[in-house]
Amino acid sequence: xxxxxEEKERSRTRIVDSAARLVRERGVEGTGVADVMADxxxxxxxxxxxxxxKDALLGTAIDEAFAQILSxxxxxxxxxxxxxxxxxxxxxxxxxGHVRHPGKGCPVAAIGADxxxxxxxxxxxxxxxxxxxxxxxxxxxxxxxxxxxxxAARALATMAGAVMIARACDKATAAExxxxxxxxxxxxxxxxxxxxx
Amino acid sequence: xxxxxEEKERSRTRIVDSAARLVRERGVEGTGVADVMADxxxxxxxxxxxxxxKDALLGTAIDEAFAQILSxxxxxxxxxxxxxxxxxxxxxxxxxGHVRHPGKGCPVAAIGADxxxxxxxxxxxxxxxxxxxxxxxxxxxxxxxxxxxxxAARALATMAGAVMIARACDKATAAExxxxxxxxxxxxxxxxxxxxx
DNA sequence: TGTACATCAGTGAACGCGCGTTCACTGATGTAC
DNA sequence: TGTACATCAGTGAACGCGCGTTCACTGATGTAC
Numbered sequence: 236x237x238x239x240x241e242e243k244e245r246s247r248t249r250i251v252d253s254a255a256r257l258v259r260e261r262g263v264e265g266t267g268v269a270d271v272m273a274d275x276x277x278x279x280x281x282x283x284x285x286x287x288x289k290d291a292l293l294g295t296a297i298d299e300a301f302a303q304i305l306s307x308x309x310x311x312x313x314x315x316x317x318x319x320x321x322x323x324x325x326x327x328x329x330x331x332g333h334v335r336h337p338g339k340g341c342p343v344a345a346i347g348a349d350x351x352x353x354x355x356x357x358x359x360x361x362x363x364x365x366x367x368x369x370x371x372x373x374x375x376x377x378x379x380x381x382x383x384x385x386x387a388a389r390a391l392a393t394m395a396g397a398v399m400i401a402r403a404c405d406k407a408t409a410a411e412x413x414x415x416x417x418x419x420x421x422x423x424x425x426x427x428x429x430x431x432x
Numbered sequence: 433x434x435x436x437x438e439e440k441e442r443s444r445t446r447i448v449d450s451a452a453r454l455v456r457e458r459g460v461e462g463t464g465v466a467d468v469m470a471d472x473x474x475x476x477x478x479x480x481x482x483x484x485x486k487d488a489l490l491g492t493a494i495d496e497a498f499a500q501i502l503s504x505x506x507x508x509x510x511x512x513x514x515x516x517x518x519x520x521x522x523x524x525x526x527x528x529g530h531v532r533h534p535g536k537g538c539p540v541a542a543i544g545a546d547x548x549x550x551x552x553x554x555x556x557x558x559x560x561x562x563x564x565x566x567x568x569x570x571x572x573x574x575x576x577x578x579x580x581x582x583x584a585a586r587a588l589a590t591m592a593g594a595v596m597i598a599r600a601c602d603k604a605t606a607a608e609x610x611x612x613x614x615x616x617x618x619x620x621x622x623x624x625x626x627x628x629x
Numbered sequence: 630t631g632t633a634c635a636t637c638a639g640t641g642a643a644c645g646c647g648c649g650t651t652c653a654c655t656g657a658t659g660t661a662c
Numbered sequence: 663t664g665t666a667c668a669t670c671a672g673t674g675a676a677c678g679c680g681c682g683t684t685c686a687c688t689g690a691t692g693t694a695c
Contacts, residue, residue: 237657238671246671262549264461268649280652281672289649337548343597348545351534351599352459362601369608388612389590396593397585400540402548404559411566415585434690435638443638465682477685478639486682 247285249275254296255303256338259345263293263353294360297350300342301364308371321375322422328394329417334401334409343368343391344398365391390420444482446472451493452500453535456542460490460550491557494547497539498561505568518572519619525591526614531598531606540565540588541595562588587617 238246253274258266268289269279286292308324315323327333328341337345342364350361372387373380397416401409435443450471455463465486466476483489505521512520524530525538534542539561547558569584570577594613598606 236655236672237659237669239658243671260549262461262546264459265549267647269647277671278673279649280674283650284671343593343600344545345548346545347593347596347600348541348543349459351542351596352457352462353600358600358602362605365597365601365605365609369605384608385612385615388594388609389616392593392597392609392613393586393590394593395597396540396544396589396591399544399548399596400562400589400592403540403544403550403555404562405555408559408562408566411581412562412585412589415582416589418582419586433639433688434636434692436691440638464680466680474638475640476682477641480683481638 243284246275246277246281250277250282250285250292251295251299254292255299258293258296259300259340259342260338263346263349263357266293268292290354290356293353294356297342297346297357297360297364300345301360301367303339304341305364305367305371308368317371317374318377319375321372324372324375325390325394325420329397329413329421331413334398334413337402341368341395341398343395344402347395347399393419440481443472443474443478447474447479447482447489448492448496451489452496455490455493456497456537456539457535460543460546460554463490465489487551487553490550491553494539494543494554494557494561497542498557498564500536501538502561502564502568505565514568514571515574516572518569521569521572522587522591522617526594526610526618528610531595531610534599538565538592538595540592541599544592544596590616 250271254266254271257271257274261270268282271292272279272282282292286295307327308320333340333344342350342361347361350357368391369384369387372390373383376383376386378386393416397412400412404412447468451463451468454468454471458467465479468489469476469479479489483492504524505517530537530541539558544558547554565588566581566584569587570580573580573583575583590613594609597609601609
């Protein structure tokens with residue numbers, strides 16, 4: 236039953252992808268090794284050929300989850316300006332789809348509270364991801380470097396808090412909080428015809 | 433070994449207080465029935481004389497946790513204006529002490545992500561608490577009712593997100609995010625002598 | 630008010646169950662010659 | 663290039679362990695008369 240090196244690499248990729256989704260859907264403690272392996276189409280016994288422990292897997296899964304959402308922001312390098320990339324990232328972050336599908340969304344909103352109580356390696360992976368988001372978001376802000384960093388940090392805190400609250404509350408409260416976050420962070424498109432009173 | 437009715441009531445209070453602290457420190461899944469009972473000075477076997485299930489306890493614990501932090505905001509009714517109460521609440525929320533002591537702090541930052549994946553009763557208790565915070569915070573804002581609600585929702589999202597991120601990251605990133613939230617939400621005290629350039 | 634009995638708060642052992650991890654095994658892959 | 667052997671990815675059973683929950687029991691409290 237030994238698989239080739241490429242096939243092992245593909246297995247590992249599937250395991251990490253499954254873990255990156257499941258940890259955002261079910262949390263750090265709610266994600267089991269057997270669940271991840273089954274989701275990847277494997278049995279749990281082979282897990283330790285790929286990772287030293289559940290914690291090591293989750294660290295890699297957090298890296299992967301941040302990489303997934305950062306791919307939206309880092310596209311700004313070539314064909315988009317950083318400001319447009321940041322605006323599109325913000326609009327997507329505050330969309331109802333993001334609230335409804337944590338498994339494809341931002342780890343900060345999905346597992347931020349979990350990581351606050353987790354092991355040091357998970358916090359390190361999480362902190363790295365947060366810093367990368369702040370860097371990319373800051374590049375899309377206006378003002379001095381200090382103002383950009385501040386605006387980016389404020390935006391991430393507001394977005395992650397709003398999405399987290401929206402997922403934990405009834406629909407009406409969720410809509411209220413998401414709407415307030417959108418008003419604060421999304422520049423309203425100008426109306427075609429507008430007469431100042 | 434039967435206890436009097438008053439003593440049972442005291443036991444229940446201790447159980448709820450322990451649960452309200454532990455759930456904020458360890459999360460929904462990390463808080464065990466036996467842990468809570470031991471923390472309350474009891475053995476785990478007697479738990480079901482007080483609550484039907486772990487979930488029922490956690491619902492009550494969430495209510496209690498919100499009541500604890502709302503006592504800071506509701507004091508505004510008699511001797512404080514709502515605006516002062518909201519400002520003091522905000523300053524405390526964004527303090528380093530709050531980041532360091534989740535067990536005495538806001539459930540939104542501590543277990544918001546957990547509740548997003550929890551049972552309907554826990555979401556109901558959480559949603560009630562969020563709504564009560566928004567009501568009290570809105571009373572301290574300026575503007576039309578709609579503007580007040582918006583400012584309150586934006587403030588809660590930013591505060592909860594910032595504290596959650598600060599707990600999950602390294603000190604430098606934590607300080608950056610907390611500082612940005614303070615700048616956004618805390619009116620700076622005027623300097624004694626200030627000459628406009 | 631006193632007495633006899635029912636109730637029940639709390640104890641500590643036990644129950645299934647699911648979890649992270651280990652292990653013997655299989656057989657295809659990789660490698661040394 | 664071909665062959666013999668070592669390696670090891672994946673399987674499925676098993677391991678401790680901790681969890682939520684149940685249970686028989688104790689003895690003080692509550693209650694009916």
